[in-house]
């Protein structure tokens with residue numbers, strides 16, 4: 001993804017109040033390798049049940065606040081974004097508030113995602129050579145594309161109230 005700065009990130013949130021925007025803690029953006037990610041995802045350093053995802057969606061930045069539903073990681077759950085069956089990390093259930101009236105009434109969407117949004121890294125892992133002549137690089141690119149589509153579909157659903 002293309003590099004983004006603090007102000008643009010804070011302005012991008014679809015389902016956050018003014019207070020939530022002001023309060024959120026950003027990661028150190030200088031340490032981010034933008035070329036190796038399809039979205040920016042991080043956990044809040046102060047509020048440990050909160051996570052944030054920011055991505056480019058149909059030409060505009062879209063940010064979402066996600067709230068971890070329970071403390072316990074989901075044993076052997078699969079991340080709905082990177083779809084990795086051999087995950088090196090925990091997967092947790094996040095609730096994401098809908099936008100508009102539905103969100104104000106407390107309506108949320110639940111999704112199982114890597115606990116610290118490791119999906120960018122997981123999708124870039126070298127796939128196994130399934131057969132002789134298997135195009136590992138093409139398979140890796142497909143996995144990255146699929147992961148991006150999954151995150152986009154989720155964010156679009158929240159944005160469009162679906």
Ligand SMILES: [Zn+2]
Nearest residue numbers: 079082114119
């Ligand atoms: Zn994942």
